[in-house]
Amino acid sequence: MRNLSRNRENPEKVSKLPLIILLFVLIAFLYLFISFLSSEHKTGVMSNAVSESTADAPGNAAGTGADTAETAEGPGPDAAESGPDAEEPSSEPLTFSFVDPATLESLSQSLSSSQEEPADPAVKEFKVYFLNVGQGDSSLIICDGHTMLIDGGPSSQSDTVYSFLETRSISHLDYIVATHPDEDHIGGLAGALNYATVGKALSSVLSDDSESYLNFIKYLDKQGVKPMVPAAGDVFSLGSATVTVLGPINPGNTDNNNSLVLRVVHGNSSFLFTGDAEAEEETDILKSGMEVRSTVLKAGHHGSSSSNGIDWLKAVSPAVVVISCGANNMYGHPATDVLESLKSLNTKVYRTDLQGFLKVSEEEDGSLLYRIQKNATIDVFAPVAAPANETGAPVNDQSGGGQNADDQSGGGQITNATTINRSTPSSEESYVLNTNTMKFHRPGCPSADKIKPKNKEYVTRSREDILQQGYSPCKNCNP
Numbered sequence: 001m002r003n004l005s006r007n008r009e010n011p012e013k014v015s016k017l018p019l020i021i022l023l024f025v026l027i028a029f030l031y032l033f034i035s036f037l038s039s040e041h042k043t044g045v046m047s048n049a050v051s052e053s054t055a056d057a058p059g060n061a062a063g064t065g066a067d068t069a070e071t072a073e074g075p076g077p078d079a080a081e082s083g084p085d086a087e088e089p090s091s092e093p094l095t096f097s098f099v100d101p102a103t104l105e106s107l108s109q110s111l112s113s114s115q116e117e118p119a120d121p122a123v124k125e126f127k128v129y130f131l132n133v134g135q136g137d138s139s140l141i142i143c144d145g146h147t148m149l150i151d152g153g154p155s156s157q158s159d160t161v162y163s164f165l166e167t168r169s170i171s172h173l174d175y176i177v178a179t180h181p182d183e184d185h186i187g188g189l190a191g192a193l194n195y196a197t198v199g200k201a202l203s204s205v206l207s208d209d210s211e212s213y214l215n216f217i218k219y220l221d222k223q224g225v226k227p228m229v230p231a232a233g234d235v236f237s238l239g240s241a242t243v244t245v246l247g248p249i250n251p252g253n254t255d256n257n258n259s260l261v262l263r264v265v266h267g268n269s270s271f272l273f274t275g276d277a278e279a280e281e282e283t284d285i286l287k288s289g290m291e292v293r294s295t296v297l298k299a300g301h302h303g304s305s306s307s308n309g310i311d312w313l314k315a316v317s318p319a320v321v322v323i324s325c326g327a328n329n330m331y332g333h334p335a336t337d338v339l340e341s342l343k344s345l346n347t348k349v350y351r352t353d354l355q356g357f358l359k360v361s362e363e364e365d366g367s368l369l370y371r372i373q374k375n376a377t378i379d380v381f382a383p384v385a386a387p388a389n390e391t392g393a394p395v396n397d398q399s400g401g402g403q404n405a406d407d408q409s410g411g412g413q414i415t416n417a418t419t420i421n422r423s424t425p426s427s428e429e430s431y432v433l434n435t436n437t438m439k440f441h442r443p444g445c446p447s448a449d450k451i452k453p454k455n456k457e458y459v460t461r462s463r464e465d466i467l468q469q470g471y472s473p474c475k476n477c478n479p
């Protein structure tokens with residue numbers, strides 16, 4: 001019996017052998033075919049990375065700059081688009097499951113060498129936010145997953161900037177820009193640097209003894225980023241947008257007139273960010289002959305009359321001017337004569353002091369859509385006398401008796417207010433948490449400044465919520 005059964009098994013094994021060999025040959029062939037596919041994929045990504053970093057390099061001379069950037073940047077998005085298309089969707093999961101770890105590692109390295117957080121080529125978008133940071137300036141540009149933050153308002157608004165980025169999950173900024181080392185522009189950059197990693201930092205100076213500048217450098221240091229001073233005429237790309245440095249033409253002027261002036265162009269739209277550049281720098285830029293014409297102009301120096309000269313406004317010829325300033329600020333910004341100039345030029349004006357933040361987004365047909373936080377119908381040219389504070393408390397009574405600033409956006413004045421959706425219940429406040437000692441502070445508290453970054457957290461929550469989480473109030477600032 002035993003002998004018989006053995007004899008029966010042997011012929012079976014022999015007959016299966018060719019089948020197994022055939023299977024092996026098939027698997028080997030499949031493996032070769034797949035690794036061929038994956039090597040193609042790898043080359044595609046690498047060439048894309050190279051074209052991106054070329055376009056990123058600043059230093060093009062004025063005049064030729066803009067053209068160079070457009071050509072250098074051209075292959076970037078195209079390659080990114082053709083990448084996924086060229087590959088059959090069904091082969092993609094196979095490609096990655098069979099690629100050896102070394103290939104995957106070099107692939108991720110080639111990506112990370114050009115951009116810390118690769119842009120998703122599928123996300124084609126262009127958006128510009130003018131944040132409401134009280135008496136200060138802060139703008140955020142998003143293009144195809146790439147981001148640039150220009151200024152961060154005063155340090156009291158660090159948490160505004162922090163939560164603005166947090167809400168939108170912007171954990172990496174390709175560029176952070178300090179137009180000039182004044183506190184109302186760079187104080188709040190600390191909030192951004194506490195939340196997001198930074199690729200490149202642009203500054204108008206490499207040293208300044210102001211506390212806010214030293215703070216800015218301190219937070220950059222923690223990320224191992226050194227600031228660079230770009231020169232007028234430098235061009236770089238932000239996704240499919242092109243950024244040109246227009247000023248300062250004569251570095252070394254006083255603070256405001258040494259502001260970095262940037263012009264961002266995307267499709268048919270252009271944005272001009274001027275920091276606090278005053279008449280002197282405006283004149284220098286006009287003399288340089290560089291293109292200043294822009295769809296949207298951020299008014300210089302919070303709408304002050306020392307900036308925004310009529311020649312400048314006529315040359316820029318903006319359809320829209322954004323004035324970023326604090327409600328009832330002590331400087332009288334914006335100046336009445338600037339408002340009059342803008343009115344006479346038939347310019348549409350948005351004001352952060354009256355209308356909160358502004359979001360400008362490019363629609364599919366290339367047109368720009370403007371969304372404000374509140375007070376769509378307010379007369380931006382009329383002086384507003386109602387008392388208010390810089391954090392966005394009620395600025396006028398017409399818009400709904402003493403409601404919280406954010407609630408006003410739901411008051412039916414703005415049809416598309418829901419797209420902005422930044423409503424915060426009135427009981428919520430901004431606090432700084434020390435996750436180590438479990439103390440919480442008001443944003444301006446000196447003790448909060450001493451919290452180690454790894455233990456520091458900015459939140460906008462109700463006091464009750466924070467107490468419930470086990471935090472106790474700081475005895476200095478009594479939040």
Ligand SMILES: [Zn+2]
Nearest residue numbers: 182184276301
């Ligand atoms: Zn300023």
Ligand SMILES: [Zn+2]
Nearest residue numbers: 180182256276
């Ligand atoms: Zn300034």
